[in-house]
Amino acid sequence: MKKVILATAIALCTTSAFAGETAVLKIKGTLTNAACSADMSNGGVIDYGRIALGSLKSDANNVLGTKQLPITITCTAPTKVAFSILDDRADSNAQLPVDVDANKNMTQKVYTYGVGLTAGNVKIGNYGLWLSNATADGVAVNSIGQNSDWAADNWSIGYIPRSDAFSRNAFATKGSSDPLAVTTATFNVNTNLVIRDTTALAITDDTQLDGQVTMTLVYL
Template sequence: MKKTLLAVMLAACATTAFAEPTAVLKVKGVLTNSACTPELSNSGVVDYGTIHLSELSDSAVNQLGQKTIDLTITCDAETKVSWNLVDDRVDSRAGVTVANGSATNGSISDANQTYGVGKTADDVAIGNYSLFVKVSNVVADGKSADTIYMLGNNNVWSATADGITEGQNNRDITVAASGSLEPVGFTTATFPLVTSLAIQDTKTLAITDDTDLNGQVTISLRYL
């Protein structure tokens, strides 16, 4: 027992005697020639066509349904890359709830998860829409892939079933191998995106002339 105690004491003394009062900071990174390009189908336009006010409710939020558009990211070499977006019409967000606004058919109302579609001539916000990933149909290099996301820059990736996006560059989205939470490199990945649109009741809108919907988001890439 004494021998064991002595060994521990010696180890402790040795550690204390030779501890260095220093800390090491390392700078890391990767220089690469890889480049990736995002592209949207239909020239990036989601068209809800002509909406007749006479067919809309004058007292309740009007749910105008879903439209689909594909986001394809193409890289000239296998690259780990995510994407995020910013709402360019955030000041016109009406704050109405969007039905069937996610891949799990949930209702969406959070300010960060809905996007504006412009204002009337009298400065009334027309409505807003959600934008989500149809996670069951995401493909990377010809194979089905899981969709994962990271909030802010915390470097913690999580799985997503609802495919929700967020504006203000707050949610990065990319792909992982099935069952994994680790981003994988790819040369081509396609994310089917779905918009779900809701607009205010016609009494609130008080529109007398033709009024265009004017939603717009900017999608950016982040190399991982």
């Protein structure tokens, strides 16, 4: 459930495989005062600064390296909370090979993110995104993740967030993959940026990189 105070789940089941004469309707939910919020350093901006075209390759992709942004999630009470990420610039993803943490030369659209178009509608490039240095209430923890179609108790340690909001990431004690209730969680978002060769870009004027994602908190 996404940022709701009262959540209900309705399940309908029959008493036999042969559609008997009775059925049971159940209403489930949780009332809670807990609420969480996310705070991103530097206003949520990862800035690669001014990039001189003359310093870039004209006949090969240009890897501009990694940057890091600290994020803090704060809850009013210990809460099992996760988050999903959606690439708001997915249509501009050039799907150029890029290293995402220890994963080399990734091109899959669900694990890379767009950074906008040139004036001539050329896809500028893309970046990879991953998490590191997670803590919960001052203690180092695992970053864990799962796809939306996985079983509720199936989580993977060190999971790379998907760019299509089809996955969610949470936190677990070291040696565990079970979501942990947290009051304060901190972690770094890391990016690795690659852009096209300058011949393909064909840029004559200043062009802004325009990457953007939306992070949504999800209560477990």
